[in-house]
Amino acid sequence: MAVSGATPRVAWACEAERSRGRLVPEPEMPPRSPFRRDCDRIIHSTAFRRLKQKTQVFVFNEGDHYRTRLTHTLEVVQVARSIARALGLDEDLAEALALAHDLGHPPFAHAGERALDACMAGQGGFDHNAQSLRVVTRIEGRYAAFDGLNLTWETLEGIAKHNGPLTDREGNGIGRYRDGLPHAIRVHSAQQDLELWSHASAEAQVAAISDDIAYDxxxxxxxxxxxxxxxxxxxxxxxxxxxxASVRGRYPGLDVPRTVNEVLRLVITLLIEDVVAESTRRAQAAGVASAEDVRALGAPIVAFSDAMRQKEKALKGFLFPRMYRHERVNRIMAEAQGVIRDLFAYFINRPKDLPPSWQDGIETLEGERLARRVCDYIAGMTDRYALDQHARFFDSTPDLR
Structure with a gap:
């Protein structure tokens, strides 16, 4: 199945002209649609720029050619736009969600997330998906009229529901959130109902599965x-x-670097084609006729086929022990977690050493409110800045190589 050409807009796509709008109303600015403006605001944000110095798997000083959070994000955008175009969905909304999905990642990848979550135990915890929502609704300070980026409801919904519904109809947390919703989700839900019980739009589901495809x-x-x-x-x-086997059959004797590139090109094509075919099949079977039908469906509409899901699961099963839990990665990330813990303890005890822009009302903060201020500051750090700050306050800082 070819996926390069655009298909007509499907009835179950989100329509920018029917967006539920922004928390703080703003005039429209044609010819840019509301979703295109969301993309542009994310690209120009401070948090987006910092992704260039945040770990994907390998820390920045291990080599120039390994992925960072920024290059990963750009690859997710490419995949998401390809799938959205082939399905006839809104490409700008899919792109906005791909651009935003990792804005809340702290330094040092999931190791940094685990360290911050442990530091915040009993004080709301830390969840990088929820932190992405916090970044775009509270932390970014670029506009006179509001905190955050004032993104559309559809973009905020997709960020919050990156991994699917968070609650049941009664508002009780489900799955990983059975014991309670992350702090940022709870805070924002008091202002705006993102319908956490439902699935997100098809465009949001495209961004989520594109994340899997890109990092696989x-x-x-x-x-x-x-x-x-x-x-x-x-x-x-x-x-x-x-x-x-296909590449070796077509190009016998091809050198290893080109073989790798040809294999990866073929794999990503097969994954995208499978998602397009399976999602089209599910939409036809369910008879969805609107974006609201997609949200109310009760199951994802954008997905791998059963056969491809098993193949993709096998790939993850290989990468987990051979890469993500490799002795070299484990050693470096254990040291990185120590850096996060040290910084958190330091600033909790010496909050006046936070930068001036983080000092507002600091003398009145204590307990969870102080911990959240420190957590937000550390979560926004790049790998390099975290190590620089650690070296500033501690006698010994790991090299992370």
Whole structure:
């Protein structure tokens, strides 16, 4: 199935002209649609720029060619636009959600997230998806009339529901949020109902599955580059091994770098084509006729087929021990977690050492409110800035190599 050409807008796409609007009303600015303006606001945000120095898997000083949060995000955008275009969805909304999905990531990837969550235990915890919402609704300070970026309801909904519904109809947390919603979600929900019980728009679901596709493929690339495994190691995997056999059959004797690139190109194409075909099938079977039908469906409409889901699961099952839990990565991330813990303890005890822009009302803050101020500050740091700050206040800072 070809996915390069645009298809007519489907009835179950979000329509920018029917957006539920912004929390603080603003005049429209044609020819840019509300969703296009959301993209532009995210791109120009401070949090977006900082992604260039935030870890994906490998910290910044391990090499120039490994993915960062920024390059990962750009790859998610490319995949999301491809899928949205093929399905006939709103590409700008899909792009906005892809651009925003990792804005709340702290330094040092999921290791940094685990460290901050532990530091905030009993005080609302830390969740990077929820922090992305907090960044775009409260932390970014670029406009005179409001905090945050004042994004459309549809974009905020997609950020909050990146992994699906968070509550049941009665507002009780479900799944990973059974014991309570993250702090940022609770705070924003008091101002604006994002209908946390429902699935998000098809465009939001596209951004979420594009996140999976992008990191599945680029983590294979980075793992091969880092020599954590070889092409022969992945030859027996479904999907990837099949792609490798196809490339070797078409180009016998091709050098390893080009072979890797051809395999990854083929894998990403197969994943995208499968999502387009399966999502089209689900939409037709469900008879959805609007974006509201998608939200009320009770199950994702954008998804892999059962066969592809099993293949993709096998790929993740390979990458988890061979890359994400590799001894080299574990050692570096354990040291990185120590950096986060040290900084958190330091600023909790010496909040007046926070930068001037974080000092507003600091003398009145205590307990959870002080901890959240410190947490927000650390979460916004790049890897390099976190290490620089640690070296400023501590005698010994790890090299993280």
């Amino acid at each position: 493929v680029h983590d294979l690339d980075d793992g091969l580059r880092a020599r954590m495994f070889t092409l022969d190691d992945i030859a027996g995997l479904p999907l990837v091994g099949e792609a490798l």
